[in-house]
């Protein structure tokens with residue numbers, strides 16, 4: 001379990017993380033979401049003991065990061081965002097080096113190596129120089145580094161950013177598999193990359209936590225607008241003006257003119273006031289012939305965007 | 316201990332898997348050989364003194380060049396994040412790095428044994444005791460400069476800057492006792508005690524005095540501790 005309590009980290013005057021709290025439970029896959037510069041990497045670097053907090057506490061399996069950083073590091077596997085690697089080394093030697101520090105030697109190393117080669121799909125490159133491997137393979141080498149000691153906790157900083165779609169799918173599958181028995185925390189600045197993989201989402205914005213919950217919880221708790229697309233024939237200018245004037249609660253965002261008063265209207269209204277029956281009545285009275293009327297599902301993406309847009313939170 | 320060994324092995328592999336180490340060694344051997352043979356034939360000397368006077372000079376450039384990449388490069392490439400997120404103590408990391416660079420220096424020093432063999436073949440009287448302590452002294456000076464280089468590699472992520480700072484500190488240590496005439500008499504004793512050359516010439520004269528050894532050990536310890544300090548500071552910034 002990871003417990004972050006009132007954690008702050010300042011780089012001089014830059015307040016990268018401002019008194020954040022959250023918990024990650026064992027067996028949970030947590031998505032740590034936020035725009036670039038939100039403070040994700042900084043938070044992860046503090047949890048791994050790479051950086052010391054300015055204030056606040058981090059507990060990993062009830063051990064304090066300040067007192068037990070090496071004990072904690074033994075239980076964590078970490079894939080850094082930029083995935084730094086010793087490019088001049090052979091993959092085999094590099095993993096052996098990591099394994100030695102993790103106290104996996106001799107036959108145990110061979111066994112661990114076979115496991116990570118299989119899990120991370122490294123079989124083609126074991127005897128290649130790291131610098132000569134493609135970006136996708138380097139990412140897998142980074143993952144193998146994080147997993148060679150089979151840690152209970154995996155921290156992955158933007159693990160799929162910059163990979164091609166096939167590679168993303170593979171890594172997602174792997175993370176899902178690992179998440180069955182491990183605590184996994186994945187950071188990302190792109191919701192779609194992690195939405196399908198994670199059990200819970202924590203959103204960080206400008207160094208502060210602005211949302212924490214499952215996607216269901218985030219969507220039901222969100223106060224926002226719903227959008228509706230209305231496609232109809234015989235929508236003339238006059239009736240459209242009347243519609244706008246008589247329905248102040250409905251915002252006509254955009255109209256698309258097809259031909260002969262065949263139009264598509266994009267409407268927006270407050271989530272709790274569903275105006276569909278009203279719209280239908282108005283359409284009948286004005287002679288509109290509705291061919292389609294479909295409200296848009298509130299998407300997590302919209303929530304994420306509105307929580308993390310410039311200027312602050314919406315919630 | 317196992318962590319030190321892991322770092323040490325990795326570092327040596329890195330040195331010897333790249334052409335750099337061989338280039339260093341060849342240059343080191345050639346430069347020393349040039350000066351040695353020159354003085355050897357000019358003055359027809361039959362001892363290693365000429366060589367032992369040259370090597371500390373060659374060290375001045377050779378050692379900062381060998382050590383400049385030790386930590387600066389890991390900072391620059393970011394690989395220091397791999398090491399510092401694993402259960403490994405700063406002291407182990409630094410010791411492994413220091414010992415690897417020192418090993419390369421010793422290998423370089425080993426190339427000069429060729430000249431000793433030449434002398435033996437020429438067949439003149441050789442004071443083997445002085446040769447032995449001379450090499451011990453050279454190893455000590457090499458270790459001191461390596462610790463300086465390790466430190467200067469830890470204060471920047473730029474290898475060139477690390478080289479220049481290393482060269483500067485090493486020069487100060489080297490020149491100290493040559494500047495004695497410029498310092499007031501009250502200071503002269505301290506400056507002399509701090510100078511590397513003073514202790515080196517004591518040892519290479521054939522006397523192994525514990526005071527000299529303590530001096531070398533303290534300077535090495537000082538710079539390695541300062542290196543650890545630099546690594547610790549990074550985490551809190």
Ligand SMILES: Nc1ncnc2c1ncn2[C@@H]1O[C@H](COP(=O)(O)OP(=O)(O)O)[C@@H](O)[C@H]1O
Nearest residue numbers: 011014016034035036037038039040041042043
């Ligand atoms: N070493 C550093 N020195 C100064 N500022 C930094 C440093 N690292 C990150 N920052 C700043 O801290 C903030 C958070 O950065 P980061 O944690 O990397 O965000 P994220 O990973 O969410 O993109 C940003 O404003 C960034 O510019």
Ligand SMILES: [Mg+2]
Nearest residue numbers: 040041042081
């Ligand atoms: Mg980041």
